[in-house]
Amino acid sequence: MAIPSTLRSTLQLLLCYPLLSMGGCQPKTPADNSPKPTPTTSITVTIDPTKTFQTINHFGASDAWSCQFVGQWPDAKRNAIADLLFSRDTSAGGQPKGIGLSMWRFNIGAGTAEQGSNSGIGDEWRRAESFLNADGTYDWNKQAGQVWFLQAAKQRGVPSFLAFPNSPPVQYTLNGKGFASNKVPNLSAEKYDQYGQFMAEVVAGVRTKTGITFDYVSPVNEPQWDWSDGGQEGTPYFNNQIAGITRSLSKALTNKGLPTKISIAEAGQIDFLYSDNGRQGKGTQIADFFDRTSADYLGNLTNLVPAIGYHSYFTTSPYGDAVKKRQQLASTAAGQSNLGTWMSEYCILGDNAGDINGSGKDLGIDPAIYIAKVIHNDLVNANVSAWHWWIAISPYDYKDGLVYIDKAKTDGSFQPSKMLWALGNYSRFIRPGAVRVNVDQTQNSAGLLVSAYKNTDGQLVTVVINAGNVAQSITPSASTSQPSKLTMYTTSATADLARSTVSKAGDAVTIPARSIVTLVGDLGK
Numbered sequence: 001m002a003i004p005s006t007l008r009s010t011l012q013l014l015l016c017y018p019l020l021s022m023g024g025c026q027p028k029t030p031a032d033n034s035p036k037p038t039p040t041t042s043i044t045v046t047i048d049p050t051k052t053f054q055t056i057n058h059f060g061a062s063d064a065w066s067c068q069f070v071g072q073w074p075d076a077k078r079n080a081i082a083d084l085l086f087s088r089d090t091s092a093g094g095q096p097k098g099i100g101l102s103m104w105r106f107n108i109g110a111g112t113a114e115q116g117s118n119s120g121i122g123d124e125w126r127r128a129e130s131f132l133n134a135d136g137t138y139d140w141n142k143q144a145g146q147v148w149f150l151q152a153a154k155q156r157g158v159p160s161f162l163a164f165p166n167s168p169p170v171q172y173t174l175n176g177k178g179f180a181s182n183k184v185p186n187l188s189a190e191k192y193d194q195y196g197q198f199m200a201e202v203v204a205g206v207r208t209k210t211g212i213t214f215d216y217v218s219p220v221n222e223p224q225w226d227w228s229d230g231g232q233e234g235t236p237y238f239n240n241q242i243a244g245i246t247r248s249l250s251k252a253l254t255n256k257g258l259p260t261k262i263s264i265a266e267a268g269q270i271d272f273l274y275s276d277n278g279r280q281g282k283g284t285q286i287a288d289f290f291d292r293t294s295a296d297y298l299g300n301l302t303n304l305v306p307a308i309g310y311h312s313y314f315t316t317s318p319y320g321d322a323v324k325k326r327q328q329l330a331s332t333a334a335g336q337s338n339l340g341t342w343m344s345e346y347c348i349l350g351d352n353a354g355d356i357n358g359s360g361k362d363l364g365i366d367p368a369i370y371i372a373k374v375i376h377n378d379l380v381n382a383n384v385s386a387w388h389w390w391i392a393i394s395p396y397d398y399k400d401g402l403v404y405i406d407k408a409k410t411d412g413s414f415q416p417s418k419m420l421w422a423l424g425n426y427s428r429f430i431r432p433g434a435v436r437v438n439v440d441q442t443q444n445s446a447g448l449l450v451s452a453y454k455n456t457d458g459q460l461v462t463v464v465i466n467a468g469n470v471a472q473s474i475t476p477s478a479s480t481s482q483p484s485k486l487t488m489y490t491t492s493a494t495a496d497l498a499r500s501t502v503s504k505a506g507d508a509v510t511i512p513a514r515s516i517v518t519l520v521g522d523l524g525k
Contacts, residue, residue, distance in 0.1 A: 059427035060103025071145025099424030196248030307340030
């Protein structure tokens with residue numbers, strides 16, 4: 001949209017055909033497609049790019065655990081999967097080839113793959129190699145499949161990278177395994193410095209091997225949970241232990257002259273950031289780590305990210321309750337010198353108050369709509385500056401994958417899911433450095449969720465979620481001057497970021513039932 005940047009710009013969306021229902025996971029569009037009566041009133045949504053909120057850092061996903069195998073599949077297949085995740089290229093007709101993730105998360109293994117069945121982790125696909133050898137030396141040829149995807153991401157323009165261990169190396173743990181025993185934290189205080197040095201060595205070693213420097217290291221993962229069932233690598237921690245590990249890591253990164261920042265604390269649930277939530281010593285993490293009066297204060301570390309991370313699991317339904325939790329987080333974080341927030345891991349778990357169940361692979365639009373609503377809620381109500389999916393490539397019968405694969409080590413087939421493209425409605429178009437801008441809705445929009453962002457190049461990106469069973473007709477306009485062109489990307493039951501163009505201002509735009517639509521126009525800088 002060519003609108004002078006010196007003027008206040010607005011986008012009015014006149015919404016017709018009110019939705020028949022609201023909320024997540026609704027039934028598919030009914031067979032009755034007969035014309036519906038035109039309403040006598042419309043709903044106006046005004047976007048004001050001059051009123052801004054958080055700056056967006058990145059949208060990401062993780063390589064755990066399948067990339068260790070898929071990264072060694074035949075070139076054509078692994079490159080095709082990498083294109084789906086990372087590419088910002090388009091076809092000759094302008095159709096996106098991928099979702100253009102701006103962050104890739106690399107799992108630093110603890111060495112359970114080398115232990116094999118003795119690791120106690122029954123699923124081989126959830127074991128992970130370690131760069132650290134038994135004799136204390138390092139082998140930078142390890143984790144080769146993951147390294148391939150790391151390099152593939154870089155080659156396709158992914159700008160940011162994060163390394164995360166789920167467990168310290170098995171050589172350092174109390175029980176010699178990559179998961180805890182009897183719910184006891186699996187690392188002694190005497191090993192904090194060694195663990196910090198290990199993570200710094202991995203950052204330096206991967207840089208030497210690939211030329212890629214991790215922008216971030218996240219030293220703990222969901223420390224509130226017990227991690228004692230052998231389902232994967234993992235260990236619980238108390239907040240004072242996290243503080244000790246983080247200080248050791250900070251010192252190790254500084255001593256090696258590495259620019260990598262530390263990201264904490266990957267809380268297993270949003271509530272742990274502002275309350276104990278039934279786990280004394282593991283909750284109220286905002287206060288414990290960022291209040292200057294706390295014994296576990298970490299805010300004075302110069303290489304600590306000034307944001308705290310949480311996972312959206314178990315708190316996404318019902319939608320009204322999910323909103324309140326995120327607003328509580330935003331308020332609490334703002335009270336600590338405007339601390340930022342990251343949503344650093346999510347896939348669909350549990351039954352979500354009956355809205356949708358995480359069990360069972362589903363390539364269709366229903367989980368995609370649910371995911372889009374979670375992203376919207378985290379961005380708009382928690383004010384997160386980062387949003388990260390869990391496993392990018394899944395071999396499981398579960399709603400946890402952007403791309404699904406056969407559980408085959410050397411070769412197999414793959415399928416992109418609608419969840420991939422739903423995330424792409426955000427990640428492909430809202431780029432690092434974008435700012436979220438204000439959206440005012442004069443009336444209840446009957447379940448239509450709208451958020452808007454201004455990229456550093458002046459593009460205005462508006463994401464519209466229509467969770468209902470009836471298409472919505474909208475007419476975009478601006479209060480100062482009319483945009484000459486608007487590009488629309490639609491994800492629906494029949495479309496994957498399908499591109500279309502509104503040829504001139506005043507043209508009606510249809511937001512299909514059960515769809516996510518991204519509108520892109522040029523505001524100028």
